Amino acid sequence: MAASGHVTTSPDPARALELLSHSPIFGGAAPAALRPLAALGRFRTLRRGDVLFRSGDILETLFLVSSGSVRVYRVVRGGTRELTLHVEGPRQLVAGASVFGGDDPAPAHAVALQTPTEVLCLPAASVREQVFGTPALAAAVIAALARRQAELLARLEELVFSELGERLAVYLLDHAAAPHALPPNSDLAALLGTVPELVSRKLGEFYRLGLIELERRQVRVLDRAELERLAGRRGR
């Protein structure tokens, strides 16, 4: 199990302000509006696999990734399957919808993907107060939520209507521009909405077709044009 008992957090208002003012959400606000938030922030350092929160938790904290990355996912089918909703990197928000959406419990789990991953923890109540009272911040948060919603919609459509080969091709084109270390098949499966066995099969198939090169989990795209065709940048 991930270490959950003992966590280290530390304040650092200067770095917090730096991070806040460079994030897409809070960047639009005047430093004066951000200073009180920065003073309340606590940095927390995680290792790969460490749990940020669990589905069902009542969140009183908003997280802003400082370095590393955080994977947000749901566990379904009685725990037999996982679906990764998104992976957030530096300057991105985690748990935005939960914190602002009333006091509903979190709908997903969040764990660190890398060692180290550092997040800035902000108390929800203060964030809300500050955001609602600052038009520029309110606008930015609303825009961020709207964008996230559009992403979810695209993801929904992809998962429901396109088949595995297409989704994998999209992934490869998005992530493997340069030679790239492939995540474990179980992670890929969670991302693509399937199971590790099928990821293995499809990768093998792409390899046999000469579309990619596979060497000890390093992939390289060989036939970008064909992959894009498979990815469904097709004209029907």
Next chain:
Amino acid sequence: MAASGHVTTSPDPARALELLSHSPIFGGAAPAALRPLAALGRFRTLRRGDVLFRSGDILETLFLVSSGSVRVYRVVRGGTRELTLHVEGPRQLVAGASVFGGDDPAPAHAVALQTPTEVLCLPAASVREQVFGTPALAAAVIAALARRQAELLARLEELVFSELGERLAVYLLDHAAAPHALPPNSDLAALLGTVPELVSRKLGEFYRLGLIELERRQVRVLDRAELERLAGRRGR
């Protein structure tokens, strides 16, 4: 094609204010904050099938359903399939995310489901100005977007991980508490993310199992307990 050339709109500040102040989104604001919006609103009356907007339109209008209902859906697979995202009834918002999410084009189509359907059209720029500057409104809009996001998430999970029988059972339990006129199978298919043939099969199956009664498109639930079991309100 739906009549799109000629539309009638009319202002009615008193009714608009009434509608706004009773909607879940704007209800939290002081009447003083809503009056300027109400003055800018225009009511528009639609018949079944009339188009409110199309995917790709740049929306400069926010819609609030006054009566009737509006279906928001995406067309996929080169036009061969539709997926209904949600159906909004009175006092509900349509196009919220698009209006607040920047100047991206609308990601979905919207048409009226009933005759008549009346919507209040509000100019996006004014709405934004008013919302961002009023903390109570900003909070309500953010909460609404967050809730919508949670709904989308649940829908995604349902569509990806549960099978058709479960989804149909859920639909029947949600919509056919009392005897109820079933929509055309093509509409049901769009709602459930499948094709009319399969809806027909599953309905027939439920009928043969004695779970529902079917008489000229009127359904009645006979065995609620069994339907709920099928719907996956199952343990674990």
Next chain:
DNA sequence: CGGTGAGTTGACACCGGTCAAAGACCGTGG
């Protein structure tokens, strides 16, 4: 009475998931 559209039903193909077994890789400890 013929035409049109929706609903129904059968045959069939295919994708995706499950289970099980075998192989590759990597660490630890003898």
Next chain:
DNA sequence: CCACGGTCTTTGACCGGTGTCAACTCACCG
């Protein structure tokens, strides 16, 4: 240095749900 154990990956066999195509029925309407 090698043997061992665990995890991840690969592969085969198999099954079931879903989508497609086509034929047929039925109701409604001119």
